Amino acid sequence: MKPISFTSILVIVCVFANVSNAINSVEEDIGSGRYVIEGRVVPPEEQEQSNWQIQTRIHVNGGEYIGFIKEDGSFAIHNVPTGSYVVEVVNPDYMYDPVRVEINSKGKYRARRVNYIQTSQVIQVPYPLRMKALSRFRYFQIREQWRMTDFLFNPMVIMMILPLLLIMVLPKMMNDPETKEDLKQITNLAKMSEMPEMSEVFTNLFGGGTTTKASKAKQIKKRQ
Amino acid sequence: MCIYEDQIGKFDWRQTYVGRIKFSQFDTVSTARKLIVATEENVLAALHLKTGEVVWRHVFESASTGNIQLLHVSDKVVTVTGSNPYLVRGWDSTTGILLWEWSLTLQDDDRADFSEWWVHQGLLVHMLPVFNSHIEVTMYNLLTGQNRGSTSKLPAAWVNDGCVLSPPYYSCVSGNMGAQRLLSIDVTSSKVQLISQPLFDYLSLDVFEGTLKPLDGNSVLPAFIIDDKKIVIVKDNNFEALNIAEMSASVTIVEGLNGPMVLQAWTDDNQGFKLSAHSVSTGKEVSEIKCSDPALRIPEPELGAVLCTKTGNDHACRIVVNGADDAIHLMQQGGRVMWSREESLANVVAVEFVDLPVSETDAAIESEFDQKEGSIWAGSVRRLHSQYQQLQTLLASLQSDRDVVHSSTEDLVRDYFNLHKIIVLVTEVGKIIGIDNLSGEILWHHFEGALDTEAVAIFTRRTARHPPYDAYLSIVGKHQESGNGLIISLNPITGELVGERVLQVDGRVLQCALLHQPDEEKLHGLVLLYDDESVQVFPVSSEHLVDDMYLYVAEAESAKVQGYALKYNGRTAIAQKIWSLDLGSGGHRIAVSASRAAQRTHSPGRALSDRSVLYKYNNPNLVLFITEGPDPVHKDVVRAVAVDGASGAVVSGAVHRRARATPLAVHADNCIAYVYLSDKYRRVEIATMELYEGKERWGTPGAPFSSFSSARAPAAARQAYIVPAAARAPRAAALTVTERSLTDRHLLLALSNGAIMEIPWAFLDPRRAPAGGGQMGVGEEGVLPYLPELPLPAEAVLNYNRSLHRVRSLHTHPAGIESTSLVLATGLDMYYTRVAPSKTFDLLKEDFDYHLISIVLVALVVATYSTKYFASRKMLKMAWK
Known part of the structure; x- marks a missing residue:
């Protein structure tokens, strides 16, 4: 009979522990050196996101312990032993600052900012935690908008418009006769190296095609 | 980015x-x-x-x-x-x-x-x-x-x-x-x-x-x-x-219309999936639920939730059936499958990207050049025929909508940039699945219940580049019961078993590798090294091709590494143990090993600011071992040892005190990176190393590297950076791979918050040093001044807000186009994307305006001829004056 009665005492102890937990809303030691990290996530400002609670999780030490948040944004991570933990709010769209929570062997909590470079620096934050969204993640590049100036300074457009200006506008601006004479000379010169007439091009292509080809072939031979 | x-x-x-x-x-x-x-x-x-x-x-x-x-x-x-x-x-x-x-x-x-x-x-x-x-x-x-x-x-x-x-x-x-x-x-x-x-x-x-x-x-x-x-x-x-x-x-027993029913499901070897239902009270069979489907193959079906409602006088049931291959099916009464989920993909253990074969018309053109015999007329007929075919496909492609992604089996052909591939995945339960990388659709699957996928290896023994031979893929694992080696060979395009098919060998496999030389059928032989140090080659005919081959075997727990030389002695291939190395002194165990990725090295050196060249240590046999173990002074110690896998020489190393290892290490070219947890500062750090021969080359230019020719140790540049993430946050790491390694190298790091970060190697460069320190690398082109923390901006997240849970590994593969690398993340979720580390320099931007450039060209031509016309009119008028 003895061992049985012993176990019954144990069971009663266990029952009492559980009852007291329920009453004290679980903040202190549960008995085996396990603690609860508590806090609240403030929902992001823009509330167009329906059920953001589902999207948001609490990671302790990168997923060693995972917490889920309730409708009102509160969360509790149960059964955490003493130690130092990085508590992160994971949401795919909003950025939250992580917090380092330290639980000492007496069950005292300390929450401070995470600083990976100066690890001994302590900037305390209130506990129970209150996590606020910093900003929305910007994952994407922004496409350039169509603007008139962009179009005008486009090299191809400049290539079209500038010669037009040179040809049409410039001669009219210069009414001075001397320059006109000069221009005439230039145009006369240009006539020599003028672009071929369409008809000439075609006659060359079809009529004299063979000769040009032959001459080309000769040239190639020479090069070789 | x-x-x-x-x-x-x-x-x-x-x-x-x-x-x-x-x-x-x-x-x-x-x-x-x-x-x-x-x-x-x-x-x-x-x-x-x-x-x-x-x-x-x-x-x-x-x-x-x-x-x-x-x-x-x-x-x-x-x-x-x-x-x-x-x-x-x-x-x-x-x-x-x-x-x-x-x-x-x-x-x-x-x-x-x-x-x-x-x-x-x-x-x-x-x-x-x-x-x-x-x-x-x-x-x-x-x-x-x-x-x-x-x-x-x-x-x-x-x-x-x-x-x-x-x-x-x-x-x-x-x-x-x-x-x-x-x-x-x-x-x-x-x-x-x-x-x-x-x-x-x-x-x-x-x-x-x-x-x-x-x-x-x-x-x-x-x-x-x-x-x-x-x-x-x-x-x-x-x-x-x-x-x-x-x-x-x-x-299982479910609630039917007339009281509870006993529902039973099993798979008969000949008759396929069977389902039956009997009333508990009367013992009568409920006929509308009964099913016998020979086409449906669910290995060892297990009934899950069942819900039967009344429609008229009949049962309308929804039955969840869970197979031994981890697939879940939702069935109606009578056995019609409403949907299936391939849940084995939550546990992928091995991944291989497989090139697709060229299309039939392309293959015809290629074969045209192969055929040397035949008269000139036959040749020209072939030429005309293939050109006609090309014209046809061109017309067909113009007719069909461009944006529609085709993924029927006829469309499984290589595209112009070789971006379309098949990804072969081996899952933990032994299901081998082929998926289309563009759509993510499952093309074929093969379930091998006897395959124990612990330490499974997957080899592409022949690519689809060698028509008329089909592609050939082998998976080497263990047999579930005997522990002996199990080889599964299949055609990765169709999923059909070929060659050895499913073969259980008589021995425990210690190591396996592919032969460097293919045989006459362009097939690379598969070499198995058994635990009794005997060697077997598949197929036997390529045994004589075993030459100048070195294998190493590492034991994770004892951290013992052994090297073997494989030779062909005229009759059979033999293995000889040539070196052994104990990395486990002081109770160390190997956390991870990373052998150098088999890829090209683009440049043999790096130009310095004083116009000299720092030559890379370009050893293709280099293997990196990360070990962790206890230390009397520093609690835990992580050691990184770079070992020549052929000669067994220790090339370089590093020690991190008060640290614990993570199984994340990458190794490509002369670059090494690994992640460890610093217990002292309670943060994650990434250590990088680059190995250099020095300012003078050891060998002659162009000569292949030999592990046995020199016993010199390379100079190593080392640096460590802080990863601004919680402990245990990094889950997987990989380096991007491109066809010719011309493109920048980026490190991909999967974190526990569900993001895959893309970090340029320039940030991880071990030659980064604090400005003004007068150290190596300062002020050089492309070398940034040292900053301890790695930047992890949101723009570097590859998968934007598509968070991935529990990423287990990252796989990269080169595309046919130099700028692009294909990425697959496996874990609980599967994510595929492609990255262009140096931007797509070899592609026109996708928002490139074809219309604008053609309008400009046409306008220019019109403008020249019209101005010419007007000019000639003007000249004429001037002449009359």
Whole structure:
């Protein structure tokens, strides 16, 4: 009979522990050196996101312990032993600052900012935690908008418009006769190296095609 | 680096999985009907009843703290997770939002594993059997955890480890051989009622063992199976035995129209999947549910949740069937599959990207050049014919819509930039799956139940580049039972078994590799090194090609590494142990090893600011070992050792004190990077190393590197950076790979918050030094001044807000176009995308304006000729003046 009665005492102890937990809303030691990290996530400002609670999780030490948040944004991570933990709010769209929570062997909590470079620096934050969204993640590049100036300074457009200006506008601006004479000379010169007439091009292509080809072939031979 | 918002889903896809189903129940209360599942992967999810898509999903811890012990669906979803302490949580079934949670710690930790949980009249019942003594039953308020009364103890000296629970009855076979009794007790009733009957009364069998098995699914009546032969139902304090149809059948009892029905499912070798239903009270078969489908192959089907409703006079049933291949099917009565989910993909262990064959027309053009014989006329006819075919395909492509992604088997041909591939995945249960990388669609699958996928290796032995030979892929694993090697060879394009097919070899495989030289059929031989140091080559005909081959074998726990030289001695291939190395001094174990990725090295050196060249140490045999172990002074120590895999020479190394290793190490070219946890500063650090020969080359330019020619150690540049993430946050790492390694190299790092970060190697460059320090690398072109923290901006997240849970590994593969690297992340979710580390320098921008450039060209031509016309008119007028 003895061992049985012993176990019954144990069971009663266990029952009492559980009852007291329920009453004290679980903040202190549960008995085996396990603690609860508590806090609240403030929902992001823009509330167009329906059920953001589902999207948001609490990671302790990168997923060693995972917490889920309730409708009102509160969360509790149960059964955490003493130690130092990085508590992160994971949401795919909003950025939250992580917090380092330290639980000492007496069950005292300390929450401070995470600083990976100066690890001994302590900037305390209130506990129970209150996590606020910093900003929305910007994952994407922004496409350039169509603007008139962009179009005008486009090299191809400049290539079209500038010669037009040179040809049409410039001669009219210069009414001075001397320059006109000069221009005439230039145009006369240009006539020599003028672009071929369409008809000439075609006659060359079809009529004299063979000769040009032959001459080309000769040239190639020479090069070789 | 990052994409535009309108490119979402253009190059990437994500598939979400939940894992092998452990518990399933239909949510019949809420308006949108769902299937609630809890899985072996510690995932709770709601699946859409019509499509099978995930409505909401919660991923618990992957360790035992996340194990799901109970799923109960009424108007709320209730789960019990963990293994002492337990967490009881309530969820809203429509939205999946957490409603309440409370923790429960059992004092008796040793026996907690035998706990049984169920929900009885709104109370959570916890039962703990104490063998040969008693049963402890405790009931808790489901919402608050408050205890209703106390723990009641039921004396039951007959309880043993073969007992089964069929709520609320706990049943055992007890007693001496020959006088065994079947005992059952209702553990929730206030007065102890023990049902005890001799086993013979219910089993008129000659031989029996008396093993009990609970029913599958959510049985509506308390029942169990004896010896796979009889179903015993506990009813009115009595037992009732029913016959079972098939030894291997999965049995459950469901509520039918005319009382409960016994549902059984099994797969017959010849007749395929079979389903049958019998009324419990009358024993009559329910004909509309019965199914026999030879086309449907579900290995070892297991019934999950079943829901039958009334339509007219018939049953309309939804039956969840879970196969041994981890696939989950939702069936109707009569066996029509409404949807299937390939949940084995939540556990991918090996990945290989396979090139597609060229299209038939391209192949015809290539074969045209191969045929040397034939007259000039035959040649020109062939030429004209292939050109005609090209014209046809061109016309066809113009007609069909460009944006539609075709993925039928005829379209499985290589595209111009070789971006279209097949990804072959080996999953943990032994299912081999081929998927299309552009659409993510499953093209073929092959289930090999005997394959033990621990340390499985996958080799492309012949690419599709050698028509008329088909591509050839081999998977080397272990046999589940014997532990001997198992080779599966298949055509990765079609999934058909070829060559060795499924072959069990007679020996345990120590190491396997491909031969460097292909045989006449362009097939690379597969070399297996057995634990007795004998060598076997597949196919045997390529045994003579074994030459100048070196293998190494590393034991993770003892950290012993051994090197073997393989030779062909005229008759057979032999292995000779040539070196051995003990990295495990002081109790170290190998956390990870990373051999150098087989890829080109673009440039042999790096130009410095003083116009000299720093030559890279370009050893293709280099292997990196990361070991961790205890240290008397510094608690834990991580060592990184770079070893020449052919000669066994230690080339370089590094030690990190008060640190623990993570299994993340990457190695390409002369670059090495590995992640470790710094216990001293409680943060994650990444160490990088680059190996250089120095300012003078060791060998002659262009000569291949030889491990045996020089015993010089290279100079190493080392640096470490802080990864601004919580401990254990990095989950997987990989380097991008491109065709010719011209493009920048980026490190991909998967973090536990679900993001895959793309970090340029320039940030990880070990030659970065603090400005003004006068050290190597300062002020050089392309070398940034040192900053301890790596920047992880949101723009560097490859998968934007498509978070990935529990990424297990990252795989990269070059595309045919130099700028692009293909990326696949596996884990609970699967994500595929492509990255262009140096931007797509070899492609026109996708927003390139074809219309504008053609309009400009046309306008220019028109303008020149019209101005010429006007000019000539003007000249004419001038001449008249």
